[in-house]
Structure formats: C-alpha cells, structure tokens
Amino acid sequence: MGWLRLLFTPLTDGATWRRALHLLLGAVVALPYGALGWLFALAIGSGGLDVVSGTVLLALAVAAGAAVAFAPGVRALEVTAARALLDAAVPGTDGRDAAPTTWSARRRAAGWLALNVVAGAVTVLVTLVVVPTAIALVTAPWRDIAPLPVGAAAAWCPVAGVLLVVLLAHAVSATGAVLGRLAPGVLGPDRRERLRAELAAAQRVADDLAVRNRLARELHDSVGHALTVTTLQAEAAARVLDGDPEFARRALGAIADAGRGALADLDHVLGILRDGPGESPPTAPAADLADLPGLLDGARTAGVDVRLDVRGDLGAVPAAVSREAYRIVQESLTNALRHAGPVPVAVRLDAGAGQLAVDVENPLGHKGSTVERTSGGRGVAGMAERVRVLRGELEAGREGDAWRVAARLPWSGASGSGP
Numbered sequence: 001m002g003w004l005r006l007l008f009t010p011l012t013d014g015a016t017w018r019r020a021l022h023l024l025l026g027a028v029v030a031l032p033y034g035a036l037g038w039l040f041a042l043a044i045g046s047g048g049l050d051v052v053s054g055t056v057l058l059a060l061a062v063a064a065g066a067a068v069a070f071a072p073g074v075r076a077l078e079v080t081a082a083r084a085l086l087d088a089a090v091p092g093t094d095g096r097d098a099a100p101t102t103w104s105a106r107r108r109a110a111g112w113l114a115l116n117v118v119a120g121a122v123t124v125l126v127t128l129v130v131v132p133t134a135i136a137l138v139t140a141p142w143r144d145i146a147p148l149p150v151g152a153a154a155a156w157c158p159v160a161g162v163l164l165v166v167l168l169a170h171a172v173s174a175t176g177a178v179l180g181r182l183a184p185g186v187l188g189p190d191r192r193e194r195l196r197a198e199l200a201a202a203q204r205v206a207d208d209l210a211v212r213n214r215l216a217r218e219l220h221d222s223v224g225h226a227l228t229v230t231t232l233q234a235e236a237a238a239r240v241l242d243g244d245p246e247f248a249r250r251a252l253g254a255i256a257d258a259g260r261g262a263l264a265d266l267d268h269v270l271g272i273l274r275d276g277p278g279e280s281p282p283t284a285p286a287a288d289l290a291d292l293p294g295l296l297d298g299a300r301t302a303g304v305d306v307r308l309d310v311r312g313d314l315g316a317v318p319a320a321v322s323r324e325a326y327r328i329v330q331e332s333l334t335n336a337l338r339h340a341g342p343v344p345v346a347v348r349l350d351a352g353a354g355q356l357a358v359d360v361e362n363p364l365g366h367k368g369s370t371v372e373r374t375s376g377g378r379g380v381a382g383m384a385e386r387v388r389v390l391r392g393e394l395e396a397g398r399e400g401d402a403w404r405v406a407a408r409l410p411w412s413g414a415s416g417s418g419p
Contacts, residue, residue: 010170010172016169018085019086019175019176019177020172021085022082022085022120023119023123025116026118026120027117027123030118033117040057066110070110074106078187086183088181088187089184090187104190109186109187115182123171123172130165130168131168134161134164138161140161228334237255250301254301258298287326287327287330288319288323288325289325289349295330296308296333299333299337302337304344306344307346309347309348309349310349311351312351317351320411322356324390324409325358327383328360328387329358332362335379335403336362336403339403340403345362346361347360354411355408356408356409356411357406357408358407359405360405390411391410392408392410394407394408
C-alpha cells in the first residue's frame with residue numbers, strides 16, 4: 001500500500017496547497033495583463049482602433065506593466081511569498097542584512113514575476129480544464145455526458161477522474177517545487193549586493209567595537225582613577241586616624257565623593273552595554289576642563305602636590321577637546337599615584353590658536369621601588385586612542401628622572417563628542 005500512499009500524498013500535503021496558492025497569485029497578477037490584451041485585440045478586430053493607435057496604446061500599457069515589475073518593493077514581496085509558500089531558502093535580501101537593490105537584481109525580480117505569471121496562468125487554465133473533466137468522468141456512470149459512455153461501460157470513468165485530479169496535484173506540487181529551487185538563485189542577492197551587505201555588516205561590527213573601546217577607556221580612566229585615589233586616601237586616613245581625626249574625616253569625605261562619581265560613570269557605561277550601542281542611554285555628566293579643580297583637589301587630598309599652570313582661555317576650547325584633555329590629565333594623575341606614589345605633579349595647559357597643549361610631569365618613584373615605572377600600560381594606550389581620534393599628537397615616556405605626558409590636541413575641524 002506504500003505506492004497508494006505515495007500516489008495520494010500531494011492531496012494531503014500542506015506544501016502542495018501552499019504551492020498552489022503561490023501559482024494562483026501568479027494567475028491573479030496575470031489577469032489584468034490578459035484582460036488588457038484581450039480588450040486591445042477586440043478593439044482592433046472590431047475596427048474601434050486603427051492599427052497605429054492600438055500599437056501606441058499597447059506600447060504604453062506594456063511600459064506601465066514593465067514599470068510595475070521593476071518597482072523596488074516587488075522583489076521584497078516576491079521573496080516573502082517564495083519563503084512562505086514555496087519554502088524557498090532565499091538568502092537575506094531584506095531587514096538588517098539588506099543592501100540597496102541593484103538594477104541587475106530588479107531585472108531578475110521582473111523575470112521571476114514573468115515566470116510566475118506564465119506558470120500561474122498555465123496552471124489555472126489546466127485546472128479549469130481538468131476539474132470539470134474529472135467531475136464528468138466521476139459522474140459518467142450515472143449521467144449521459146457525451147461522448148462518455150453510460151452505465152457499466154463507464155465503470156472505468158470514476159477511476160480515471162480521480163487519477164486525473166491526482167495527476168493535477170502532482171503537477172502543481174512539482175511546478176511549485178521547481179520554482180522553490182529556482183527562487184534562491186533568482187531572488188537572492190547578487191555579487192554586488194553580497195559585497196555591500198558584507199561591508200555593511202563589517203562596518204556595524206567596527207562601529208560597535210569602537211563604542212565598546214571608548215566605553216572601556218572611560219571605565220578605565222574614571223573608575224581606575226577613583227579607586228587609586230580612594231586607596232591612597234584610605235591608607236593616609238588609617239595612618240593619622242588617632243593623631244589627626246580632622247584629616248581622616250576629610251579623607252573619608254573625599255573617598256565618598258570619589259565613590260559616588262565612579263558609581264555614576266559605572267552606571268552610565270553599564271547602561272550602554274546593557275541597551276546596546278544603537279539605543280539611547282541616559283545622559284551622564286561629561287567631565288571636562290571646567291571640572292579640573294575638583295579632580296586636582298581630590299588628588300591633593302590623597303597627598304599629591306599638584307601644581308597647575310594655565311595659559312590661554314580654556315573656555316574657548318571645544319567641548320570634545322575639553323573632555324579628552326580632562327581624561328588625559330586624570331589618567332596622568334592616576335598613573336603618577338599608582339606608579340610613583342604621592343609625588344609632586346606639574347600640570348600645564350596652554351590653549352593657543354586652534355590647539356590645546358597638555359603637559360603632565362612627575363618624578364619617578366625611588367630607584368628599585370615596586371612603584372617605579374619603566375613603560376606605559378593600558379592608560380597610555382587609552383590616552384593615545386583619545387589623541388588619535390582628535391588627530392593630535394602624544395608623547396609619553398621617561399625624561400631623565402621624570403615621567404612626562406605631552407599631548408597636542410588640535411580643534412580646527414575637530415568633530416565628534418565624547419560619551
């Protein structure tokens with residue numbers, strides 16, 4: 001009985017009915033084209049239109065039909081129909097992986113539409129012939145339908161009618177299966193679209209990576225500085241707690257302020273990471289050179305003798321440059337505390353014409369001590385990235401018995417904004 005089940009499978013298989021619906025859609029699209037052609041033929045045949053006028057109008061109708069076939073949205077509809085009704089695995093040509101549709105792809109989409117119109121029209125015409133014929137065959141033994149026999153002589157007719165319907169189902173299923181195999185190649189992206197999609201995907205990855213690198217720098221600089229300062233302040237407060245409780249009280253207050261600032265920065269960064277780079281995170285306070293006094297006061301509370309020398313008008317420095325300069329000074333102070341201890345630090349800012357010069361210098365730790373610094377780490381790399389974004393210059397390294405960070409930040413044509 002396996003052959004019998006195989007014979008009747010198309011009638012019970014949902015894929016056959018979905019394919020039939022797809023072919024029916026093609027026939028529906030063919031209707032206005034066929035009706036228009038029929039009207040033109042009748043008009044010309046009856047003399048209502050001369051040949052020249054009929055030819056011109058027919059050319060205009062063909063052009064309008066072709067314009068519809070080449071419309072940008074047609075391909076997307078065809079892809080959706082092929083995926084849903086033909087179970088065709090058409091590669092991504094829409095949504096996030098979409099690339100602008102090329103004319104080559106539109107031509108293939110128009111060809112696919114023409115193929116579906118022809119296949120659908122032929123299928124419907126065959127169905128309109130087969131179904132009435134099958135009904136006549138099935139009822140032939142009990143009805144006088146010429147040229148079919150009647151009575152016992154027509155005993156074979158019902159079997160033939162059923163087989164005719166089964167063959168039609170097989171034909172519809174096979175036609176839909178062929179279209180489903182053709183769809184990925186015809187409707188899928190061409191080489192140019194694939195390249196565009198790959199470039200767009202690579203650009204998204206690069207943008208996401210750039211955002212995450214920027215967030216990593218912010219987290220390293222702000223939270224790293226707060227932890228370094230609070231560690232030194234806590235150590236100092238512990239040493240003088242009995243002898244100088246007032247100093248210990250100020251140190252604990254500074255630790256609390258630094259902790260609150262670090263928590264705000266951390267919450268902002270984690271919010272962006274949680275929502276994704278494409279979302280709109282809550283606005284966090286962006287520290288810039290206007291906040292420099294608070295930064296230096298915090299370092300002084302930790303025992304660092306910070307001397308600030310400002311030349312020029314810092315208020316004229318663009319916001320993006322001001323924010324990056326603040327972070328460079330912050331990271332320089334952090335590195336001085338971490339690697340050299342509470343040593344004197346000289347900070348010089350020179351706002352000239354179209355450029356901000358940032359110089360931070362501090363003595364190295366005592367020779368042989370564990371905090372002596374011989375090379376830059378992640379902090380220097382982060383500063384270099386900040387300077388590179390602004391197309392500036394950075395020098396960081398040992399000069400004699402001192403460690404010096406020198407950044408030149410131009411702002412002529414500088415663009416972008418920090419987090």
